Amino acid sequence: MPRAISPSDSDPAPLTPAASPEPHPTPPGPHPHDTHTGTRTxxxxxxxxxxxxxxGILTSAAWLVGDILLLGKPMAAPDQYPLLTAYDGMARDSLAAMLPASTTRLAWGALLGVLTGPLYLYACRHFRHALLPQPRRLALPPFLLLTAGYAxxxxxxxxxxxxxxxxxxxHESGADSAALTTLPGDLATVLFIPYAVLLALWVIGSVWLAxxxxxxxxxLPRWMCIANPLVCTLIGTLVTKLWPGAMGTALQGAALSVGNLLLFSLTTAVFWKRTTA
Structure with missing residues (x-):
């Protein structure tokens, strides 16, 4: 009589393969699209x-030509223009250079600076990029100060x-009037106020930047601490004061433009060599 089959007598249960350990997740690498986007940026x-x-270079060159047209004539003597006796210092020198110039010459000298002025604001992005990756609280103030000066x-x-x-x-009116004689002086006072503010902004911003x-x-490398409006304007002043002959006369009122031409030539040369931003 056949006996009942017990569990012990049955065939062994098929072995199930051991679960393989979960592989450690690998950190995701940069997505190809992200890489391309960063490269494009x-x-x-x-x-x-x-x-x-x-x-910055082209605008500085345009302003340099404008300065030559405005202030690059040989200075007239007071015996030619008695009006000059009422002034001294920088005001007298500037008037002495402008009085012999034609209206057309003065107009183009002024317009070259005014019409190209907005390009200086675009050039000022060099100051912002120069201080990367400094914190915003340190890098933004000098950029704003210098840009305000250029504005x-x-x-x-x-x-x-x-x-x-x-x-x-x-001068041409020949009128002996105190009101007329003082008119150029009144205009000079208004003119020198924004110049004083401009220079103050440049001094503070330049020291901060340096x-x-x-x-x-x-x-920027450390030696580029000289690449700021303050230092470059001082160099421009030396150039215009020490350059002899007719060229020195032409450049006598162009210290700021010579300094800016030097400044943006330096920063452009440094940034141009970069292969990454």
């Missing part, structure tokens, strides 16, 4: 920096036309 930044440098510059530059024309009108660059950790 860096390329656009480099192109923008190079265009800003070109804008005031076209008004100051263009005002020389009205100042010179007023002096020419007073200190941060000297500390290191910026987009």
């Amino acid at each position: 860096g390329t656009r930044t480099l192109v923008a920096l190079r265009l800003a440098g070109i804008a 005031l510059a076209p008004f100051a530059h263009g005002s020389f036309f009205y100042w010179g024309q007023a002096a020419k009108a007073v 200190v941060l660059v000297l500390r290191g950790g910026t987009a």
